[in-house]
Amino acid sequence: MxxxxxxxxxxxxxxxxxxxxxxxxxxxxxxxxLAGNESFLKDYMAIVFLSFIGYTYLLxxxxxxxxxxxxxxxxxxNEKNLFDQILKAPLGIIEKYGTQRFYTAMEDLRxxxxxxxxxxxxxxxxxxxxxxxVYMFTLSTISAGIVLALIxxxxxxxxxxMNSMSKxxxxxxxxxxxYYKYVDDLIMGFKELKLSAVKRQNIMKKFLEPNRDxxxxxxxKINYVFLSINMISQYGLYAVIAAVLFGLPALGFLQxxxxxxxxxxxxxxxxxxxxxxxxxxxxxxxxxxxxxxxxFMKDFQNDDQEVVALNNxxxxxxxxxxxxxxxxxxxDVENSFELGPIDLSIRKGEVIFIVxxxxxxxxxxxxxxxxxxxxxxxxxxxNNDANLTIKDDLQDSMTSIFTNNHIFSNNYDDYTxxxxxxxxxxxxxxxLDNVVTDDKEESARRKFSKGQSKRMSMIFALLExxxxxxxxxxxxxxxxxxxxxxxxxxxxRLREEGKTIIAVxxxxxxxxxxxxxxxxxxxKIVKDVSVIDNREELAENxxx
Numbered sequence: 408m409x410x411x412x413x414x415x416x417x418x419x420x421x422x423x424x425x426x427x428x429x430x431x432x433x434x435x436x437x438x439x440x441l442a443g444n445e446s447f448l449k450d451y452m453a454i455v456f457l458s459f460i461g462y463t464y465l466l467x468x469x470x471x472x473x474x475x476x477x478x479x480x481x482x483x484x485n486e487k488n489l490f491d492q493i494l495k496a497p498l499g500i501i502e503k504y505g506t507q508r509f510y511t512a513m514e515d516l517r518x519x520x521x522x523x524x525x526x527x528x529x530x531x532x533x534x535x536x537x538x539x540x541v542y543m544f545t546l547s548t549i550s551a552g553i554v555l556a557l558i559x560x561x562x563x564x565x566x567x568x569m570n571s572m573s574k575x576x577x578x579x580x581x582x583x584x585x586y587y588k589y590v591d592d593l594i595m596g597f598k599e600l601k602l603s604a605v606k607r608q609n610i611m612k613k614f615l616e617p618n619r620d621x622x623x624x625x626x627x628k629i630n631y632v633f634l635s636i637n638m639i640s641q642y643g644l645y646a647v648i649a650a651v652l653f654g655l656p657a658l659g660f661l662q663x664x665x666x667x668x669x670x671x672x673x674x675x676x677x678x679x680x681x682x683x684x685x686x687x688x689x690x691x692x693x694x695x696x697x698x699x700x701x702x703f704m705k706d707f708q709n710d711d712q713e714v715v716a717l718n719n720x721x722x723x724x725x726x727x728x729x730x731x732x733x734x735x736x737x738x739d740v741e742n743s744f745e746l747g748p749i750d751l752s753i754r755k756g757e758v759i760f761i762v763x764x765x766x767x768x769x770x771x772x773x774x775x776x777x778x779x780x781x782x783x784x785x786x787x788x789x790n791n792d793a794n795l796t797i798k799d800d801l802q803d804s805m806t807s808i809f810t811n812n813h814i815f816s817n818n819y820d821d822y823t824x825x826x827x828x829x830x831x832x833x834x835x836x837x838x839l840d841n842v843v844t845d846d847k848e849e850s851a852r853r854k855f856s857k858g859q860s861k862r863m864s865m866i867f868a869l870l871e872x873x874x875x876x877x878x879x880x881x882x883x884x885x886x887x888x889x890x891x892x893x894x895x896x897x898x899x900r901l902r903e904e905g906k907t908i909i910a911v912x913x914x915x916x917x918x919x920x921x922x923x924x925x926x927x928x929x930x931k932i933v934k935d936v937s938v939i940d941n942r943e944e945l946a947e948n949x950x951x
Contacts, residue, residue, distance in 0.1 A: 419530055422470040427534035429463040431542075434675045438668050471523060478522040485516055485700070496707045498779040499736070504706060507587040511580060512703040515696035525689050532679030532686075539676035546668055550661040554647055554673070558680070561643035568632060572688075575629050576695045582622040589615050633688040644677045724804050724874045724907065725790045727776075727797075728752040732785030734775050746771045746930040748785060755874070758898060758908045760918060763927035769911045770810075772927065773879055776909065778802040806873040810880050812864045814855070818848055822870050833869055836897070837862040838889065858884040869901075876901065878910040894920040 436456050439447040489512055493501070543551035589610065593600065600607050651669045655661035661669065733747030746768045753759060763769050774780040778797035789795035824830045825846050834840040839862055843850050855863060861884055868876060882890045894917035901908060910921075918924055919938060926934040 418473070419526065422466065423530040423534050426463060426466050426470070426531055427538060429459050429466070430531070430535055431538045432459050433463070434539075434671070435542075438671045441667060441671065442664075467527075471527065474523040474526060478519065478526075481522070482516060482519050485519075486513065489513065489516070489703070492704055492707045497781070498774060500707055505588065507584050507591065508703060508706070510587050511584045512700055514583070515580070515699050515703075518692050518696040521689055522693075525686055525693070528682045529686055532682040536676050536679045536683070539672050539679075543669060543672055546665045547655075547661050550651070550655045550665075550669065553655065553660065554651065554669070557643075557647045557650060561647075564643075568635075572629060572632060573691050573695060575625060576691055577699070579622060579625050579629065580695060580699060582618055582625065586615075586618050586622070589618065641681065644673065644680065648673055723790075724755055724801065726752060726754045727801065728788045728791075729782075730786045730788065732775070732782045732787060734771060734780055734783050744768070744771065744930060746775065749932060751925070751932060751935070753907065753909065755907055756902065756905055758902055758920070758922045759910070760921040760924050761909065761911045761927065762913065762915075762918075762924060767927040768930040769927050770879065771930070773807075773809075773877060773909075773911060777805055777807055777877060801875075804873055805875040805877055806868040806871045807877040808861060808864045808868055808879065808881050810883075812861055814852055814860055814863055814867075816852055818852075820867070820871060824848060824851055824870075827870075830866065830870060833866045837866055838892075839863065839866070858886065858889070861885070862889075874905065875907045875909070878908070878912075880911050880913070882912060882914055890914065891917075 433456065436447060436452065436459070440452070489509070493509060540551065540555055543554060592610065593615075596606075600610065648670060651661065651666060651673060655669075656663055656666060729749045729751045731747070732749040732751075733745065735745040744766070749772070761769050761772065771780065775782055776797070778801070781798075786793065787797060789797065789801050795801070818824070825848070827846060830846060831840070834843055839859065842855075842859060843863075851863060851866075861881055865881070882893050885893060894914065898908060898920050921938050923938060924934070924936045925932055926936075
């Protein structure tokens with residue numbers, strides 16, 4: 408995710424080198440003024456000194472603007488890429504990894520908001536450190552070598568500890584991933600938890616609290632180690648200064664008149680050294696976040712090329728035929744269920760009810776029919792053309808209302824509900840005109856009862872004007888009056904409009920409203936009954 412192009416490296420150097428030279432010029436002037444160098448005690452040196460400060464400030468302002476623009480472009484571009492990756496991913500991948508991976512990936516991305524500060528201070532600190540050491544070598548080669556060796560010794564101690572922290576940070580992120588799962592259970596299963604003291608106690612005592620306790624200990628350990636590292640760098644520099652003040656002059660490696668210059672330079676480079684030390688924990692988090700984001704993008708990678716553009720192919724739906732079609736979940740999914748082999752044809756304008764017991768394969772078949780699952784075996788022929796596919800040529804002609812229907816917070820379709828006469832008519836048709844009293848989007852996308860929510864979903868589905876309507880137990884949450892109205896009034900009306908309706912249902916009292924009833928059992932079609940030919944004994948034959 409995080410890649411520096413040659414252009415970016417050149418721009419960084421164009422900033423860093425002049426900025427470092429100017430910064431070092433400031434300390435060089437200070438050092439010579441403190442040493443009483445006559446050449447640096449002239450009146451114009453104040454102007455030179457202030458000019459150096461001014462130029463450094465302007466250079467930093469200009470560079471920070473460009474770097475912030477780059478960093479936030481990187482951040483928000485990759486946020487969009489994450490959303491795009493989710494939209495392109497097959498349903499099976501979402502079901503496998505869950506939504507928690509997405510939330511933690513978004514958190515990982517946010518780590519890179521510190522990138523401008525980190526990059527700027529890293530490059531400046533490195534170059535100032537190098538120039539400071541070079542300056543010390545000009546004063547005394549042996550002393551500079553000893554000081555450099557001491558600094559490297561402190562750095563080695565630091566990096567040994569740091570290398571052990573990357574795995575710890577990754578483990579902490581994993582704890583947070585599980586934490587989001589528990590939070591999701593808490594919110595989504597709130598009513599069930601309120602009704603069960605055992606569940607409430609267990610989710611807290613066996614899951615949330617242990618997770619947070621482990622996270623607290625590990626988070627404290629990580630931050631304590633980082634703090635200890637900072638202390639090593641700070642007090643290690645004090646030891647270096649002690650060596651300069653007392654050790655090197657006593658050994659004859661450093662002249663007393665150069666001690667002040669050395670101490671000033673060391674104090675000057677102590678800032679860059681502390682910056683580099685403090686930034687290492689940020690780099691550790693960068694590396695962990697970058698690795699996790701790459702893993703996320705790889706896990707959610709779709710092997711098939713997704714059609715990004717809107718499907719403009721005008722294929723009028725005539726028929727779809729499944730020949731020896733089968734589907735099975737991957738080996739890495741804890742699901743041994745297999746669908747098929749399925750031999751089935753659906754023609755334009757048919758009303759088909761799909762029935763069967765729990766786990767019989769109804770929902771899996773719906774996912775294959777809608778292109779959410781890709782068949783493992785067999786063929787799917789659309790409009791008698793083997794070159795057409797559900798995903799590329801039929802999916803955009805379908806609209807579905809699933810069991811766990813969702814009303815989006817915003818209108819993501821091309822139609823509008825405001826000043827839409829058809830929308831108002833559909834509100835009346837679905838008997839919601841007394842519930843939704845205006846044509847504002849916010850009124851249509853508020854909290855409804857489950858039955859009302861499915862009616863609103865039906866309104867939105869019909870406004871899409873798709874020729875194929877797929878319903879997964881849509882009527883299950885409707886009251887008896889509206890259920891009867893749905894089967895005996897609304898479905899015939901939609902059939903007359905030319906819609907093809909495939910509905911999963913258990914309402915055997917209304918089987919006569921379909922053209923065909925297809926029964927699934929153990930992943931196979933065990934009955935395909937024509938309603939016209941078996942109207943009298945329909946329910947008995949199907950459930951036998």
